[in-house]
Amino acid sequence: MGNSTEIVYTVILATIFFVVLIAVVIIAVWRYHNRKRAHEKTLMEFDHTLLQSRLEIQEETFKSISRELHDNIGQILTLAKLHLNTLALENTEQSRERLNGAIDMITQTIQSLRDVSRNLHADIISRNGLVPALETEIRIIEKLGILHPVFRVFGQPVHLDDNKSLIIFRIVQEALQNIVKHAKATILEVNIHYSFEQVRLTISDNGTGFNWEENKDKGSGLRNMTDRARIIGAHFDMQPAAAAGTIITLTIPTS
Amino acid sequence: MKGQRRFLPLSIVLTIQVAMEFTAAWLFVRKMEHEWMYHIYAPIDYALFCIYFMQLVSPKYRRWIVVSTIIFALASASISYWYYHFESFPGANINTEGVLICIICTYVLLNLDVRRYDAIYKNPDFWISLGVIIFFGGTFFTNGVYTYLNEIDKVQAKKLFSIVNTANLIQYTCYIIGFLWAIPRRSSIQLS
Numbered sequence: 001m002g003n004s005t006e007i008v009y010t011v012i013l014a015t016i017f018f019v020v021l022i023a024v025v026i027i028a029v030w031r032y033h034n035r036k037r038a039h040e041k042t043l044m045e046f047d048h049t050l051l052q053s054r055l056e057i058q059e060e061t062f063k064s065i066s067r068e069l070h071d072n073i074g075q076i077l078t079l080a081k082l083h084l085n086t087l088a089l090e091n092t093e094q095s096r097e098r099l100n101g102a103i104d105m106i107t108q109t110i111q112s113l114r115d116v117s118r119n120l121h122a123d124i125i126s127r128n129g130l131v132p133a134l135e136t137e138i139r140i141i142e143k144l145g146i147l148h149p150v151f152r153v154f155g156q157p158v159h160l161d162d163n164k165s166l167i168i169f170r171i172v173q174e175a176l177q178n179i180v181k182h183a184k185a186t187i188l189e190v191n192i193h194y195s196f197e198q199v200r201l202t203i204s205d206n207g208t209g210f211n212w213e214e215n216k217d218k219g220s221g222l223r224n225m226t227d228r229a230r231i232i233g234a235h236f237d238m239q240p241a242a243a244a245g246t247i248i249t250l251t252i253p254t255s
Numbered sequence: 256m257k258g259q260r261r262f263l264p265l266s267i268v269l270t271i272q273v274a275m276e277f278t279a280a281w282l283f284v285r286k287m288e289h290e291w292m293y294h295i296y297a298p299i300d301y302a303l304f305c306i307y308f309m310q311l312v313s314p315k316y317r318r319w320i321v322v323s324t325i326i327f328a329l330a331s332a333s334i335s336y337w338y339y340h341f342e343s344f345p346g347a348n349i350n351t352e353g354v355l356i357c358i359i360c361t362y363v364l365l366n367l368d369v370r371r372y373d374a375i376y377k378n379p380d381f382w383i384s385l386g387v388i389i390f391f392g393g394t395f396f397t398n399g400v401y402t403y404l405n406e407i408d409k410v411q412a413k414k415l416f417s418i419v420n421t422a423n424l425i426q427y428t429c430y431i432i433g434f435l436w437a438i439p440r441r442s443s444i445q446l447s
Contacts, residue, residue, distance in 0.1 A: 021392045028364035032375045039369045
């Protein structure tokens with residue numbers, strides 16, 4: 001009798017167990033479908049962000065080339081032309097001086113053109129990685145003469161995926177542009193800390209700071225940076241610096 | 256399967272299963288004791304399944320699976336020695352193994368990698384987990400009843416194994432489907 005009761009209990013238990021297993025399988029299929037859809041959405045978002053970042057970097061590169069052509073190369077070539085136009089062939093000594101001056105200017109122009117072609121960001125990221133691309137960007141800002149930038153790398157650089165690096169670069173570029181345009185800063189510090197688990201990137205300035213209340217609705221740039229960080233699995237944080245200005249922290253997991 | 260080293264523990268499990276079933280049948284025909292084999296088989300079977308499933312879970316849970324393997328080996332040896340004396344069929348051991356594997360399979364099924372495969376039915380891990388769950392679900396019931404029934408009526412107890420046979424058949428069908436989906440497919444054809 002005792003045995004038959006135990007058998008009944010076992011059968012009931014087994015039936016419950018079976019029903020639970022069937023439920024697990026159904027839930028697993030449903031969950032897989034939902035997660036797959038969410039994953040596809042993330043992939044689409046990533047592709048969209050990547051494309052947008054590429055376009056924006058390209059646009060910034062064009063702007064930088066245009067500025068370089070207008071402010072530097074164009075000016076030097078105009079000056080060189082002026083030197084050549086005012087050549088007085090009867091005065092050999094003066095002509096030689098002017099000719100040498102024109103040659104120097106053209107050499108400088110050639111060097112500037114080389115720099116322009118070398119500074120195509122998207123190319124640098126895929127060829128040399130994130131750090132050289134950021135160095136180039138910092139150099140461009142330094143050339144503007146508005147503020148004094150400092151760029152430091154701590155730890156052993158870890159290789160990040162090219163697409164991820166491109167999006168990180170665009171986040172930094174956007175942050176730097178905001179500082180140049182709005183912060184009225186004189187000092188800019190960009191630090192990268194590489195560690196085994198993460199890459200921590202900090203951008204700080206001594207400018208006027210960021211008013212969250214005034215900018216919370218219109219800060220599309222800020223939203224862009226936050227969204228981009230989320231898409232690559234990074235964490236974006238913007239805080240007022242202790243003394244003055246703002247400190248931006250971007251934490252990117254390496255795995 | 257070249258490039259599919261992660262299925263190696265599962266292949267070893269299947270090889271051991273086949274070898275063990277043949278040996279058990281041979282011992283049974285010669286009217287020799289064969290139940291003792293299952294006492295040794297249970298911890299090995301569980302450990303190999305764990306090695307396979309450990310590749311599909313996060314590192315946090317991997318540690319728990321390793322701990323469960325050690326605890327199960329010790330518990331299984333103790334039950335076999337003190338309770339079954341390595342003589343009768345180790346229903347409790349195999350049921351415990353089944354419940355543990357079903358818990359791991361449930362976790363795996365609910366957290367299948369969505370990045371590699373278009374649909375769930377193309378995922379080998381889905382079929383393998385499903386096969387394991389069906390098999391252990393079937394044996395969970397059979398083993399429990401078999402232990403009691405074997406004491407009353409040995410002939411009737413043997414008949415219970417038709418449930419295990421069906422579960423076995425479904426399990427191996429699932430494995431075959433899983434292994435077929437694991438074969439790398441060419442994404443393009445080359446025209447000569």
